[in-house]
Amino acid sequence: MTLAVVPPQNSEPVFYVVDEHEHPEGASTMLGFWIYLMSDCLIFAMLFATFGVLGGNYAAGPAPKDLFDLPLVAVNTSMLLLSSITYGFAMLAMEKSRVGAMQAWLVITGLFGLAFISIELFEFAHMIHEGATPQRSAFLSSFFTLVGTHGLHVTFGLVWLVTLMVQVARYGLIEANRRRLMCLSMFWHFLDVVWIGVFTFVYLMGMLR
Template sequence: MTIAMGSMKAGEPVFYVVDEHEHAEGHSTMLGFWIYLMSDCLIFAMLFAVYGVLGGKYAAGPAPKDLFDLSLVAVNTTFLLLSSLTYGLAMLAMGQSRVGAMMAWLVVTGLFGLGFLGIELSEFAHMIHEGATPQRSAFLSSFFTLVGTHGLHVTFGLIWLVTLIVQVRLHGLIESNRRRLFCLSMFWHFLDVIWIGVFTVVYLMGMLR
């Protein structure tokens, strides 16, 4: 950073940076993406608040105990946790520029993500089949909104993952692809953090009611 000294008259204060310094491409992406994640966190906080308020209003309909299968939720949680681990391994492989290993771990991550979505969707289908639709009670409306929003995030994460796998295949592990993969890793780990809240507040606390 250079503050113009020569060009200024003596005694005149300088209030600004005269020469614009270099900004590397994508230098602010990480902070920007982190702030996006924080705003996403606010969305989920509001949905949790809604669930906290409405979660006990069954309208004489089914309660969590009648609907949830904890062992299925445990499997789902395991899938998401394992996918976080495999994404972490992919990022380590990326750090060593081992493209093959990285791609393999990304594919495994995607499969765990698909497994998670599959179980969640079959759970939803089962509930709706039993008449526990979002219209049934305030509890079910807030349940489907909260868990569904998380599921949508995972869906878009998967689309993003496939896109990046194709990108790396086409262009290799170039700097911008590394940056994108790093953003997705933050997104993916963030979804796992949100899921901790979901399985604790919705499923486990629901079974205690």
């Protein structure tokens, strides 16, 4: 820092900062979390690519038409979409520092997320019961990997959601909690974006094959 040349007094203005300025705590968290989400996006892109390559290899086993139940997928999709907007309402309540309303919206978000996971697990259980296990064919291996990874993300999102609700209940809407809630907001909406790809390219395209 002291290496910078300090100009004589009353001369030209300084156009650089000699000492590094203060960064408020957590100032770079949102950008860092966004970059994490982008790396997560790459994971999902490669799982989509794998499914795109292997999705048609049924090994004389069940095909999407035999397994997928589109009305159930539609219900599942609406659960995730509803949880996205209720999380948005929670963020709006947080902006107005209305803790009670925010916690209520977070509970509703969590319930929609739980419904999503439950429906997905029901679907998986149904498929496995019919013999459509991940070992059955390359199509099913890649299907379970892709959809399972998404489901795992949602599950961890739920764990995170409950953790933050406890945090807010104990410490209130302090700056750190607001930041954490905004990170989870990005995570949650990001998972909904990934699900658009899943229901379009796995379920709907699968039915078209």
